[in-house]
Amino acid sequence: MPVIDALEQAEAAVAACFDAATWAASEHDLVVALDAAHRLEQRVAAVKLALVREVDGRGIAAAQGASSTVVWLRERLRLDGGAARRLVGLAASVDAAPCGVRAALAGGSVTVEQARVIAETVETVQAAAGVEVADKAVGVLLDWAGQFDATLLRRMGARILDHVAPEVADAAAEAALRAQEARAARDRQVTVSEQSDGRLRLSGILDAEAAAVLRAAIDPLTAPAGPDDTRSPGQRRHDALADICRLALRTGDLPENGGDPAQIVVTTNYDSLTRQLGAGALDTGLHLTPDTVRRLACDAAVLPAVLDGTGQPLDLGRQRRLITGPLRRALVLRDRGCAFPGCDRPPRWCDAHHIHHWADGGPTTLTNAVLLCGHHHRHLHHTDWNVRLTADGHPEFIPPTWLDPTQIPRRNHYHRRT
Incomplete structure (x- = not known):
């Protein structure tokens, strides 16, 4: 019987099944029918793949003006x-799979994805141990396919030898491990795409070692920073990555960039900074809100510049008001980490905030400073929380x-106090 005639008969039979009153079937008949429909689905998939392979092999797509079989299938x-x-x-x-695999697919005893896993696994086994061992692997994998889905089958197939x-x-x-490492080394990459509004889109693939390093660094920072932390998991990962970069900048161990230490540079007018008016400009040309500029100024070096009437720099002064050295060490001894209630971030992840x-x-003194992690530093600047030092x-x-309508003051009880 020609293929088209057989498919038309099968289509008619399936259409009749669709109109059948499944609600009247017994529980046993429903389960049996579901099994039969699943087998039929796999058999139809096997026929479809055979047809696609033949269309591709004959070059029908090119003959009909398509650039490839993929494009032809997409349109058709x-x-x-x-x-x-x-x-x-x-x-x-x-098509390249052993006969036993194709027969199992045609018989509906394996799914298309299982057949693909078996074919790829057997190909690997044959390259490693020869045809005879590959034939034995086919039997074992087909037996496993009756018990496990394609994902588990692939994992088990990795140890088929x-x-x-x-x-x-x-x-x-x-x-195989060496080949996997070689592929990972070849494919590793990170893409940084700058958006029109100054944001960056990150994408990429890390090799196993870099992935482990990233997870070790980022996982401890992605936990919620307390019961009031409403950030999504993605937002917490974003902030953790930013905190890691800030820590790297703070160490001073990064290579110089253009003769200067690795740093971010924000330019703003002094009057704008003191009156909380106007934006700041990054050295990349992008602008930041006044609130963001003031937050960054909490724990950054301020380098005053004298400008002429046209805004050209005439004289650059010395850095001042930065909480560093003995003052920061005293602050660490006092706060022992982020001082915001419920936060467990250690000192190395914290900025020094001017109260x-x-x-x-405000003076640069111990009595006018508090340690805050990046998240709570932003939180304090952009919400109605306030901080003060008590008599102790x-x-x-x-x-x-x-x-809290009563506004009862809260402390951080996580860090050990002496």
Whole structure:
């Protein structure tokens, strides 16, 4: 019987099943019917892949004016590009698979994805241990396919040599690991794309070692910073990455950039800074809000410049008001970490915040400073929380009225006090 006639008969039979009253079927019949529908789905998928492989092999797409079989399938079957590409790849994998795998797929006993996993695993086994061992692997994998989905089957297939050729398993595993490391080294990359509003889009692939380093550094910083932390997991990861970069800048161990220490440079007018008016400009040309400029100025070096009437620099003064050296050490001894209630961030992750802002006349003294992690530093600048020192010399925080109408002061009890 021609393929088209058989498919038309099958389509008619399936259409009749769709109109059947499934509500009247018994529980047993429903389960049996579901199993049968699943087998039929796999068989139809196998037929579809065989047709795609033949269309691709004959060059029908090019003959009909398409640039590739993927493009032809995308237009013909109204698929997206990724689905069409996977379909062509699956067709090639199944076509190259051992006869037993194709027979199992045609019989509906394995899914298309399972067949692909088996085919790729057997190809690897054959390259490592030869045809005879590969044939043994087919039988084992087909047996496992009756118990495990494609994802688990792939994981188990990674150690298939332990079952079919233990004498070469260790050497093959080492070779596979070396190949995996080589692929990771080749594919590692990070892309930084600058958006029109100054934000950056990060994307990339890290090798196993770099991924472990990143997780070790970022995971401790991604936990919520207290019961009032409303940031999403993605926002916490963002802030953790920024905190790690700030820590790296604070160490002073980064290579120089253009003859200067690695740093961010913000330019603002003094009157604008003191009156909380006007924006600041980064050396990249982008602008920051007044609130952000004042927050950055809390724990940064301020270098005053004398400008002429046209805004040209005539004289650069010395850095001043930065909380460093003995003063910062005294601050660390007092606060022992972020002083915001409930926060456990250690001193090395913290900025020194002027309680009464330096630009407003606040002194750079221990009694006018408090340690805050990056998140709570931003939080204090952009919300109605307030901080003050008590009679015992330790900071306490007054919550906004919407959080606590009585505004009972709160302290951080996480860090050990002496």
